Amino acid sequence: MKAITKATHLRVDSMVDLIQQQDPKMQQLFSMALNIFASPGARKVAPEEKQEQLRKAIEASVEPRS
């Protein structure tokens, strides 16, 4: 993809900073939660299925590291 010629002055680095303050498992859980609910195909998945996926993700995030 070619870059547009004007420089971009916008910065949203702090968003990453905010998430990276969390422990790694929490970061992973956050990403999974958003991928379950806020990804392009999420609307096509049934709400119960999404809730179940999130529950499993939460449970996996408190399991001791294998």
Next chain:
Amino acid sequence: MIIKQLRICDFLTYPGEQVFDFPNTDDSNLIIVLGPGNSGKTTLIRALKFLLYGKFDSVKPGEAHTLINNHTKAAAKPGEIQSGWVEATIEHNEEELCLRRTVRAAMIRRDVWAAGDIVFEQVIRDHRRTHFVPDHQGVFQNNIRTLVPETLFDAFYFQGEPLDGKLLGGVTAIRHSLSAFLHEDQWEEAEQEAESIRSGYVSEIHRLNAGNEKYQELLRNQESWKHLLKNQQNTLANNHEELKRVQAEYVATKNMLDELVKGTDISALSRQLTVRQHDLDDAQGKRQRCEEAICRLVNESLGIPFLLSAMPVAARILIQLKEQNVIPADLSERFVDRVIEQDCCVCGTKHTAQTRAHWLKYKEKTLSVDLNRGLSDLLSLTHNTGTHSFLRKSRDLQVELGKFRNLRGQHIVKCQELQALIKSIEDQLAKYPVEEIRKLGVHLSTLSDQREKLGRDVGECDVSIKGLTAKVAELNKQVDKARPKGAAANQQGKLERLRDRAEQLRDLIAQTRQFLHGLFHQILKASVSQDYDQVATDGSKAVVDYETLMPAIERDGARSKNLGGGMSQLLALAYVVALSKLRRELHQQMQQLQIGLGKIDDQSFILDSPFDKADPNYSKAIARFLLGSARQTVISMLPQQWNLVRDIFEKHAIRIYGLRLYSPPERVKHVNRDDFSFPVGNTHVDLLAELPANETAYTKLIIIK
């Protein structure tokens, strides 16, 4: 998505096949299409809409044949099928795709056509032949609608048109597209689901401990105190956010105020004006009191001041009369006659008809022996040397009157000086937009109050949170102590960890949503201001509403979304570009976090007369802004608009097209040829050509540069 080539064949005003190449390099991506009125500039946008969505707004169902060029149709014979089409080669994700939409119709008899049908196909060209793959499953159509939603296209090109330029409708649509890109509503759903799962774990913990009342009681307490703590933390976060916003607004308002007064202390001038006006009121009051004192003295003097001032004249007249041996009996009459003859009355003022009438009345009605005697006394008084009380009183009165007259004189001078000073201050203030400054001053003061109040609220929240945190920590200890032992304890511990994790996730999503909202506002505001404020000639500023993230223009404290003269176009473009950059940046950040938000596309501007109704300053600003703000910029314009922005665009344009209008002589003779002439380089390009009589007008594309 960018368009690499647009082909139009036998479609509306375009007869035969006409090819628009839209070259795009790292150095330039600007394409200009010059065209006089009614030459087919807007038809290009409508043809694009027909290609992308199969729709053409002004064509009713069953009349698709009207899209086919009239020349083509005129050459047809009954039973023949004619067609017209629009084709575009688009680049997306560094891959090319060529799509064509064709309208076909059969001629039944002269001027009567069958309804016609429309076909959407992929076009594949190799070195030998061209293949057409019909989009039976709607795959390409679906892809196109995902890339450029029809509502967005319509909003951008058509909804804003009647108001002010053609971009306003696009702002809301673009804002919604960001919202859809971020799936804002689904973030909220994720937060709610995390809370729902957390509540489920809480219920399970309660169920597990159904028999243990003390422990249950502690858990309920723990839950309710944590809830209180959470609420307070939310309040604190909101207050912090609001404080940040108020602080930013305070700084912005202060800067605006500083900019307006440019180093001059307007408030000091205003204060000075108030003080001087007060001084003037005071001096005028004192002068008034002097006048009153003089009046009082005169009133109480029983006419002495009159006599006093009359004395020298009266004495002179009386001496003259005496020298002429005038006897006292007719002294008064002659005295009055002499007085009337003089230019001035005995009081020293110029005679008027009225004063003369008074003296005559006096002579006729009140002349008597007593008065004659009185006048004789007056005569002798003038020779008296100060023993008479009349003269003493006159002297005292004169002193007193003199004192007040002096004072009155001083106050008059002071009033004049103060009036001159006040005028000078008012002149200085007149150089500044005082009313705007006053409003900003009031706003600044309100913001300052809000800031103080929020500061106090934050402090109170902090104290409250410390207390609540201590309470929750204490309850946690008690819960740990009272926790059941053995296997139940293990299950309990696991459920609590899960509950805490769900709670942590819920809070993180909420925090991130709030954080992103604040960040968007900050970034959009900064970006829009950067592009708009410096250009605005009327002191207006671009603002972005904190709640809706929608842009507006603020002038004299009032907000408007729709201002004329090109301001709205500039604001809309700046906002659209800022959103696009924000979206791109955010996408990259999300990728770092391994969150997929969908694909990011190249920004492409295809603008139909964006300088319409814009004044020269904003037209130039919009032109400068458009350079390099998108991956592709295609702009069509009229001669007047081209003349305004030619110096900016001509050297940057990679290609300049002209839409030459071929028109019959009966129409050509009524037009102004200047409306068809475009200066390019060192020549003028004439975009009007005359057809033989009674031919139908059409448009031909020519390459100018």
